[in-house]
Amino acid sequence: MATEKQFLRSLTMEKPQRSAMKRLERRLSFQGIEKPRFLRIEEREEEMGVTDERKKKKKKNKNKGPAQKRGDSPLHLACRSGDLLQVREILFNGEQSGNLRGLISGQNIEGETPIYVAAETGQVELVRELLKHSDVQSASIKAKNGFDAFHIAVKEDHVDVLTELMSSLPESAMTVGPSNVTALDTAANQGHIDVVNLLLETNASLAKITRNNGKTVLHVAARQGHVEVVRALLAKEPGLNFRSDRKGQAAIHMAVKGQNVDVVTELVRPDPSVVNLEDNKGNSALHIATSKGRSAMVESLLKVEGVNVNACNKQGETALDISAKKRSEDITSLLRRAGAVAASDRAAPASPAKQLTQTVSEIKHDVHTQLQQTHRTGVHVNRIKKRLKKLHTAGLNNAINSSTVVAVLIATIAFAAIFTLPGQYVEEPTPGYRLGDAYIATSAPFVVFFVADSLALFISLAVVVAQTSIVVVEHEAKKRMVSIINKRSWWLTLVTTAMGTIIMFATLGSMCYCIVYQKMEQGNKRKLRRSFGGSQSRSLSGFDSDSDVHNSSMYVL
Template identity: 55%
Template sequence: MIMEKQSSFRAPRMEKQISFQGIKIENQPSTRGVMEKQQSFKQPSSRGMMETQRSFKKPALRVMEKQRSFRVVMERQLSFIGSSERRKNRDSPGKRGDLPLHLAARAGNQSRVREILQNCSGNDAKELLSKQNQEGETPLYVAAENGHAMVIEELVTYMDLETASIPARNGFDAFHVAARQGHVDVLNELLQLSPNLVMTTDLSGTTALHTAAAQGHIEVVNLLLETDSNLAKIARNNGKTALHSAARMGRLEVVKSLLSKDPSTAFRKDRKGQTALHMAVKGQQEEMVLELVKPDLSILNLEDNKGNTALHIATKKGRIQ
């Protein structure tokens, strides 16, 4: 009897536990459902991701296309500006006030020089060749200074002696500056225009021979003397001949050439009464002195305006050996 009561007491209790457990099981979400939700949250579908990426890339592509379009426009503008600058630089007057013909002549651009001149009538070409920049230089002058003989050949076909002799602000004309620079080829081209160019002088009476002799350009000196040997006799405003200049600067080969053309120039005095020998003893070339006394030893006795012979000056300078 007691056992039955215990069993009856236990039975409802067990049933309640079983029932309670069943409730708990029923109320718990299934593992599959949870996993599916987690997977759906963590791993969106490939299609969705691709669509999201595409929607994100479209604005980026539009930005890149705009940048590319902008870059192309800028490159075209820079290319246009660059070509404009090149044209501007080619024909720009620059700091010297050069005209296009000056620039072409200075650069030795013969084809450009020809192009400019062929587009001019006869009178216009002559007028253009007479144009001077801020330094007073003509196109012929700048070509001569830079030794562009082929350009000179082109230019002289359009000009006369008067135009060719136009001096720059420094007093030199095209022939003179070519002699100073030692450009023999240029001088030959200019002499084809007129041999009288050898006689042009600057404001101080300096000839191309004076300048070439002082610079020691022996080939130029010989060319000028062959053109007109009387150049050796021409003195500057201060009375100095080319022989004076060469002797003072120690140009031995030039002195030899000048004396061979006219030995009498050794006796020529400047305004101070000094000969080329007076000039030579101020230097330190014994051979130069010996060359100058070769024509006549009596030159040693010639005095300047102060009564000094070349020997006196040599003594004062400490040049006696």
């Protein structure tokens, strides 16, 4: 015990003695003595770096009252306490000082304005007084909870305050809160039937406004089980019964999730066909009530005329299949007494809507398959196109190379032919010639040959230059060049074939004529040789031998 007293006294020591205190604490911890709670808090604050100023601030906040914590102004406090005289005095002083608008629109830490505080506490006289100096903008300022003065009055069921607000500022009824929640949504969610009737009488179109999730005010009232609100809404807007949210669920789907059977009765009274509405998953109200285990709801739904007890959802399940999966014997017995069967036992054909859905799905699948096949075919065609282009380019290059080789050969032969003339040259002074001239230089055939040979040389050189400079780079130039070569080649082939044919037949005809003529001459000479005698025959024999040599040389040529 003495050790504990020393330990407690050490807590009041100055900072230089803290090290000794820590050693003592470590010793006590080894002895199994638990540290006091305030000491552990102090150590944790020291570790976190809490300064003395922060400690003082915390103590100061403890001494603050609720008004100081909320940051209320004097006008807030007067409205919260319901002091009408003080409110008027503050407003009068603010009007004299020119700060009236700032007083009316002033917000505390929670974002609440004076009129918000007055509406929340149900101070009708204060609200009336504040409305004299307010407009729609200042009255619609929202607190941090997303509500303005009108919405908070709806939530607190202050009908008199709402009447006063709507008489002065009718536009305030159209304001929305978080998630696009209207004042009518708030009243329906709370079950304030007087507020709902007041809002519907003022503006029945509020019932048609949906939340961000697509739910109407009827969805909210049906889910919460407020029968009177549901009845009032359907009396004003019967079409709300068939409005669905983003999940495809109508108010009947929301009602069977609750516990109030009377809500379902009210919903099916205007039009019993609403009981067979399906959501996006194909579930009717009977499917949902069965999955939630609401036997009373299932029994109420089965009493509705025209209910489809064997409807299948998109998973191919009936209400009986769901109850069997959930192992709910009470609901299973109710469904069997109503004639429900499992989906596997059904022999009825699918509904037209489902058949249409299935057909559309098959068409979409076929179209998707065709598109994929078209894409694959296009890819294959592109590959073939690239290969053909490569082959075509290779063919063009081969044709260009071949024509280049031919042009080079022609140029070489033409160049050599100019400097290699046939016949003999003048070696001795001769009239009309110069030494070294060819005897055929002045003949007309040689001039024609020289001109043609020069043309062949320069044309071949031009073709070689064009193909090695322009055609090699330009693909279109290659195609044009090959097209020109192909067209000219046909004409050259035809002309060459015709000329060759003429020359061949002329040569063959000349040879035949020479041979026949030689044979005829030899025959005539033999006849002459027989007609003449000895000496004459010998003299003729020398002549015959000379003519034979001449004819044989002609034959050889």
